[in-house]
Amino acid sequence: MNSAKNDNPSITVSNSLSDRDQLFAFLDKQADRIGLADGIYNDLKLAIDETFVNIISYAFDDKISHDIAMEFHHSDHRIDITFIDNGIAFDPLNDSHKIMDKDKLDEGGMGIHIIRSMTDEQHYERIDQRNVFTLTKHYTK
Amino acid sequence: MSLSITITPESDHGKRISIAGSLDSNTAPQLQQSINEEIDESVDPTVIDFKDLDFLSSAGLRVIFKTKKIMDNSGGRFLLVNLQPQIKKVFEIIKALDGMHVFKDQDEMDDYLAAMQNKVKEGE
Numbered sequence: 001m002n003s004a005k006n007d008n009p010s011i012t013v014s015n016s017l018s019d020r021d022q023l024f025a026f027l028d029k030q031a032d033r034i035g036l037a038d039g040i041y042n043d044l045k046l047a048i049d050e051t052f053v054n055i056i057s058y059a060f061d062d063k064i065s066h067d068i069a070m071e072f073h074h075s076d077h078r079i080d081i082t083f084i085d086n087g088i089a090f091d092p093l094n095d096s097h098k099i100m101d102k103d104k105l106d107e108g109g110m111g112i113h114i115i116r117s118m119t120d121e122q123h124y125e126r127i128d129q130r131n132v133f134t135l136t137k138h139y140t141k
Numbered sequence: 142m143s144l145s146i147t148i149t150p151e152s153d154h155g156k157r158i159s160i161a162g163s164l165d166s167n168t169a170p171q172l173q174q175s176i177n178e179e180i181d182e183s184v185d186p187t188v189i190d191f192k193d194l195d196f197l198s199s200a201g202l203r204v205i206f207k208t209k210k211i212m213d214n215s216g217g218r219f220l221l222v223n224l225q226p227q228i229k230k231v232f233e234i235i236k237a238l239d240g241m242h243v244f245k246d247q248d249e250m251d252d253y254l255a256a257m258q259n260k261v262k263e264g265e
Contacts (some may be wrong), residue, residue, distance in 0.1 A: 017166055021142055044226040049198050053166050105206040110199035110235055117234040 010071040014076075015056040015085070023048055023070055030072045035062060044081065047118040047135050050111040051092055052084060059087030082134040090131050091124040095119050144168035146175050152254075155186040155218075155235060161193035162202030163214050173204045180208060182215030188250070192223035209241065218242065218257075222250045 011026040013019035031041045052068070060066055069084040088131060093112055101109060116122065121136035142163035152155040156179055164172060180187055187208065191197075205221075212219035220245045222234070244250035245254070 020165075020167065024142065039227075042230075044225075045196070046198060046231065049165060049196075053198070053200070105202065105235065110202055113229065114199055114234055 003133055008071045008073045010069055013139050015060055015066045015068055015087075017053070017056060018051055020049065021043075023052060026070065026072070030074075034074055036141070040079070040137060043118040044079065044135075044137055045114050046101060047068050047137075049079060050118075051135065054092040054115075055085060055090065055131070056089070056132075058092075059085055059090040061088055065127055077140060079090045079137045079139070080134050082132060084133075085131050086129060087125050087131060092133055093122055093124065108134065142167070144171055145186070146172060147174065148179055151186060151188050153244065154184065156184050157188040157190055159190040159192065163196040164194060164204070165196060165198040165259060166200040169200040169204050176204065176211075178206050180211060182211070182217065185212075185215070185217035186211070186214055186220050186254075187217060188220045188222060190222050190223065191228055194225065194228055197228045202231065202235065220244065220250060220253075222247060 002042075009026075009030060011022060013022050024045060027041070027045055029045075030036070034045070036044075048070070052070075055068060060095040065086060066085060069082075071082040073080040074080070076084065115135070118137075120138045121134075123136070124130045125132045142165065145161045145179045146166055147159040147161075149157045149159070158172075158175065158179070161170065162168070189205065189208075209219050223246055224243060229243070232241070244253065244255070
């Protein structure tokens with residue numbers, strides 16, 4: 001899959017929950033490489049988990065295996081993590097399946113709230129039949 | 142990332158569920174099954190010990206809130222103890238610490254339970 005930032009480290013997994021740990025291993029490697037602080041690492045790890053689970057749950061309407069790419073881009077003060085998939089048009093943050101009701105937390109709906117809280121910016125685009133969803137975390141060294 | 146669950150008795154009628162590792166979409170069903178098997182309205186208190194839990198996502202939170210609901214319905218105490226900072230942060234984001242009994246360590250929980258015990262005795 002093409003990307004404007006195709007020199008960034010990236011990993012491609014399938015739309016299967018069992019692949020989630022590969023994303024974590026990739027994050028671990030990038031975090032070690034850039035010396036990421038624990039707090040930022042923990043926030044990103046959770047945001048990645050919630051995003052990935054949302055994508056595999058709702059971006060595909062068939063039973064076929066699909067690729068999901070995750071790119072990692074960092075500069076001095078920000079990290080951008082971009083998810084790219086070729087599923088149906090799906091913006092993880094505008095997911096009508098999940099509305100958080102504070103009195104019914106046992107019914108779910110917390111994932112989106114967590115994604116928004118763990119990251120500073122979230123951006124969704126539909127480009128060439130692909131969902132491109134970017135999480136941004138700002139930090140100071 | 143896996144989850145290990147250890148269930149031990151807690152005072153006279155309670156149970157302590159110690160969870161270690163990761164509570165997420167993969168492992169939440171495992172905890173839910175344990176809860177289904179172990180927790181009913183006769184259990185008081187239900188303590189969840191997070192000492193060795195490193196990761197918690199919304200799937201895990203959902204199981205915890207389902208358990209809270211059981212305990213609220215039965216009038217039993219539901220106590221969370223030993224949350225690591227990144228775990229506590231997840232609860233705080235959901236602003237769900239209100240109405241939850243969360244203790245930073247075992248000593249704090251023991252003090253609370255002793256105080257509750259004294260209140261019961263004074264009322265007798």
